[in-house]
Amino acid sequence: MLKISELSKKTGLTAHTLRYYEKHGLINASNRSEAGYRFYTDSDVRRVQFVKTARNTGFSLEDIGQLLSIRVDKLSHSCQEVTDITRKKLDEVSAKLTELQSMQQTLQLLLESCCGGPENATHCSIMEALDAGLLLDREAASRTEQQGETK
Amino acid sequence: MLKISELSKKTGLTAHTLRYYEKHGLINASNRSEAGYRFYTDSDVRRVQFVKTARNTGFSLEDIGQLLSIRVDKLSHSCQEVTDITRKKLDEVSAKLTELQSMQQTLQLLLESCCGGPENATHCSIMEALDAGLLLDREAASRTEQQGETK
DNA sequence: TATAAGCTTAGAGTTAACTCTAAGGTCAAC
């Protein structure tokens, strides 16, 4: 039987977060002391670790709530339900990934185009690209910046 | 001179968002009608488009505030200031990307390991992997699932 | 027994970027 601070140490989640998860129905302390202190069983600990693992995998607390419902009554739930949740999350992650990759590429091109030096920004190709709606390709940006540098 | 709804159409930002940006010091309407209606000049429009482009590139509104300060007085700012902002954002994006890629891989492995079928989830390898803290590799997960399938 | 550390609760605050509402003034058209 662990007290909340002990569970906190064991899981790396703060006591605040554990109480937050409890308030939101994800976890529970099986027992309480007479004074009301939470006491966690091994089973409670495993549930918390499940939540933490799912969290690290990217699932939202709402997703995790569903996964936990399945976990406690696997006979009443199918693999398909589990994959539905997983695939939905994968799709979200993939979409976000695509968006971020596009941003990364744009930012890299911007950085490559700019001299990054201490002179004033009147010739800055990053500013120009943002002004132009990022229509410049790498070469055009580079050309523009060089004009500034060499003038 | 455009009214706010016209600027909205032109930029794809809602009138609400445009007022929000104004409240936060990013943009402004150069003129107002006697009744207080906002009127935007071409210069205002270009500034809004700059904001939108920077936003699409991933910059926060705070970043954009700094970029705008540079934009209106390029002589007092250096390319280095611009690249500092850009590199910081690139680093953030790259970090997030790494995190999401790890999630994506985990989710893909989970999906590959699970049959996704209509039978009950007592044998589900996704649930097992989450229970085990995702220590299972692809083969182990697959083996586990197959045991369930073939019994 | 007194001090400190740890526990309890309800509830407020944080973050970013919107998003929306209410209450009312303005303007063009019919």
Next chain:
DNA sequence: GTTGACCTTAGAGTTAACTCTAAGCTTATA
């Protein structure tokens, strides 16, 4: 001259997942 579309403001609500605070018990240690 009255709809109806559009504009104004201040300010509240949204989202997710915490994060923290206050006020007050409890427990362990010296």
